[in-house]
Amino acid sequence: MNLPQDNPLHLQTILDSVADGVFTVDNELRITTLNRAAEEMTGFNREQALGQPCCEIFRTNVCFDGCPLRCAFASGENITNVEVDILDRHNHEIPISVNASVLRDKDGNAIGGVETFRDLSQLRALASEVQGHFSFHNMISRNPHMQQLFDILPDIANSDVTVLLQGDSGTGKELFAQALHDLSPREEKPLVVINCGALPEQLLEAEIFGVRKGAYTGAVADRSGRLAIAEGGTLLLDEIGDLPLPLQVKLLRMLENNQYQALGSDETRRADVRFIAASHCDLDQLVEQKQFRQDLFYRLNIVTLKIPALSERSEDIPLLLDMALQRFCHKYGKKIHRFSPQAMEQLLVYPYEGNVRELLNIVERAVILCRGQQIDLQHLPVTTNNSSPATRHRNPDRHRLQQLLLRFQGNRQQLAHHLGVDRTTLWRWMKKHQL
Amino acid sequence: MPDSSSHNILIAIPSYNQRVSPRFDQAREFHLATVDLRQQRCLQISTQDCSQPPDKICTWLNRFGVHGVICSGIHQKHQLQLHELGIWLTWGISGDIKQVLDHWLEHKQWGTESTPLIPDNARWHATCNDYSL
Known part of the structure; x- marks a missing residue:
């Protein structure tokens, strides 16, 4: 009996009806068959492609370094779901997922290879849209608390109110400060950052408020402080908890009446600056320990944004x-x-x-x-x-379990593996917490 | 090295196995051809191994004093990089390097007068692939 696939004409019709791109090559990687989807994705028609080295038609980013067909030839195994980019005839880059296998004759000798591939452009576009949905001014989060912060940030930025950013080291306090500045009417003016923990008291005072020539040994000329540099813009006082107590008094005065004096100067200056303070420690506790002035804390604590770890x-x-x-x-x-x-x-x-x-x-x-x-x-x-599993949470509470489910995107098998339990135990915990 | 004579130009062709490499940004080797435009002949061809990351290839070529590039596929961002460096570009060419150069010398309207606009190159893409050098 003649099967449709035995007839070359029928075989081409079958291949052309497949939505994925399909092509075959001989042992020298020259194209011997190409279906319609492959023509559409590459932009090359059958006449142009047949007999050509496949790398000159498919122009992937792995043709000379990790070609799936070469890997299939070398290993004799099927290669599946390798993501590569091709450059089509019009130089548009298209992401594709590739499968490759060796074709053999009835004696098992390799006579060529077949590659099928699927356009991933739409999937990638969708992923990028999802990412865009959760991103805000160089920050990205799907966490409800962070989303809430993103939501109120434009309103806070629009006011001139002093903001206190609290969060552990590395949580992105400076990104929040940048977003507050960028969204504020002061965006055209500079955002100046000073780390209050990085300098000794006298140098820090000079750095913030400026210094008059001769104020201390080494002050050989008048020098503007960060306050003057930030004029019209925003000053971020990072690690405000490390600010020495005498400077806290001076800063408080500045915050209350916008006036300050440079180190070694009697001249009172006015500043038009919006203040953002940031700290990794709990200022409440520092106040209790008398390491931070309570009046300054209240002055800074008008709007506090707590950034989750x-x-x-x-x-x-x-x-x-x-x-x-x-x-x-x-x-x-x-x-x-x-x-x-x-x-x-x-x-x-x-x-x-x-x-x-x-x-x-x-x-x-x-x-x-x-x-x-x-x-x-x-x-x-x-x-x-x-x-290691020993350090992982066992028998987690409802909130923790919810977070873990989100983290593993609902994959219970992976989550159970992570928790070091079998799926039944995980199911029992979920049932207990009505998840 | 580029020739100081105004009639000589240096052309870079990304290559593999003596053929034009299918992608400019994936080439690990470039043929550099010094071409005498007046006599319509190739004076010298050398090869340079290229270990540059894709985004540095254009500036790397510029350091050799390359006037133009002939290649097959090239991402649009690299087209713009070459354009900004004042290097003309003809893309869509595939085949044996020597034949490509001979063909170029014969029909050298490919962008030697000035830096061609990107859309103008597109027609050469079709033409050269039809010739299948």
């Missing part, structure tokens, strides 16, 4: 990993498409005590070290491997 918004980790991967691929000119499942699992359970900054550092390091298309375990620092 990454451990409190673990559902953001996948988003942040994607964002970081894109950012550093762009920075270093690399084409890394994803994290391997093992690397992703390790990154999802890592505690990130250094918060977003630590996550960014880990991904940047991995991108620099990675030569292929996916980040594997060997590209991650050894420290990320320390989150």
